[in-house]
Amino acid sequence: MITKTLDENTISLMPEDSDDLLTIRRILKIDDKIIGETTRVIKQDKEYARPDKGERVHVRLAIKVEKISLDNVLDRIRVGGTILESNNESVPHGTHHSFTIKIDEGFNLVKKKWSGVEKKLAKSKGKKTKFILIAIDTGDCGIGRLKGTHLHLLPNMYSGSSGKRYKSSFKIEKFFDDVVGAISSVVEKDNFVIVFGPGETKKKFYNYVSKKPIADKCKFKVIEGIDSGGEDGIHVFTKSDAMKEVMADTKLAKVSQIIDEVMFLANKQSKKFSMGIEETKKANEAGAIESLVFSEKAIQDSDEQEIIDFLNDVESKGGEIFSVDSTIDAGLRVSGLGGIISLLRFPLEY
Structure with missing residues (x-):
């Protein structure tokens, strides 16, 4: 993800892949402000224009975030909210607009205050190999x-x-x-x-x-x-x-290693791992999670915002988090294990 800090409250973000979209979903909160380019249908007021006919134009809007929805299938985040600012006088303030965040399309995110986890997630990690x-x-x-x-x-x-x-x-x-x-x-x-x-x-x-x-x-x-x-x-x-x-130093290699380690511990009947949402939540309550891998199944099968808040809480306690999708075998394996797994710092009884 390409990022640039503009001021104390504003960071410019541009997702480069599906992982970046998921990171942005973890950063976005209700009442944040998004500023970016989008399109909107503007009704024509000409004398002989059809009342239902409108023209779709490109505009730059600032909207107050009221609803957030992640679409893993289409690789986008849909954000609904109220228009606060516009560069087109035909777009009235106070009306509702749906803003779509897509790969390779940048926008500015404004928060009243950025938390430590949000700043960490938004920090650019350099160009991915x-x-x-x-x-x-x-x-x-x-x-x-x-x-x-x-x-x-x-x-x-x-x-x-x-x-x-x-x-x-x-x-x-x-x-x-x-x-x-x-x-x-x-x-x-x-x-x-x-x-x-x-x-x-x-x-x-x-x-x-x-x-x-x-x-x-x-x-x-x-x-x-x-x-x-x-x-x-x-x-x-x-x-x-x-x-x-x-590819020893890549994210995929690390994810594969974590999955293999979880399977090894399961075969040994060790208690130093978790599988599924409920076990992993209990492990997090104990502050035991060292590293966690999840697939889109974890979000699809549960309340989206609840899972996002949970992941951020794991990270705030020092856990390392990796996302993986179904385009590769590792994502299918994690989905088959309940959509989420973790390695623990110490054994737990569930």
Whole structure:
């Protein structure tokens, strides 16, 4: 998330991914003020205009927050409130407006007083490392863009090769060119591009792409041990030991480690973990939570504001919190464990 402190009460925020939207949802409170660009339908007062016809125009509004709703599916937060200020005289103050917070769209958030947890959440942690994942085989190639714990998959690519290549005019270099073209559309400077897949195709691709201009823009790395290509190969990688080694300092690796540790403790019948909302709430009441992972299921199955307040309370007591979504195996695993799990500082009896 890109942030900038404008004054004592105002911070400019721009979410870059789904995790950032969830962070903003944890910061937003009723009676806060949001200032940003939006659209609004303005009724026409012309003599022959239809009474129900209006024109949608771009305006800059300040609204007082009265209602907040997170939409994980569409990656947005909808904020309802009363208009306090407007740069268009046709937009009356005191009327209601719905403001939508989306990825890559900035706004200013004004609070009467920022709490310690809110300031910590809003503090920019610098640019997140993005990974481009390439699971390539002779027949197909899967490409994924991983940022934080969110995985975006591009359409699977197919080479058109036949099983009996010696009878065809198939040239793998043409396939490699298509793959380079696809990743060129999503890669950014200094991204890490991780190449894997069965057989020797991954090494051939690496040798081929190393001579292309894109190799000067980002860092390529070939890894062994992933014997699937295409979209399946991407999913295999995100839950593999190879991922934990290559991406050891990333959020996804930390989340995977926490999940594995919880499962290990469960098998040992240890009391140093919690699963589900009720157990985790009791652990928080005891101040026992060291680290917590939750998925969108925790919010979908409970009162949204109640869960947001709970997460902020955990953080205020020193717990480390991670969100994870269903685009990766880790998110599905957490959802299957009740949507929320935690590691504890000391054992508890529930």
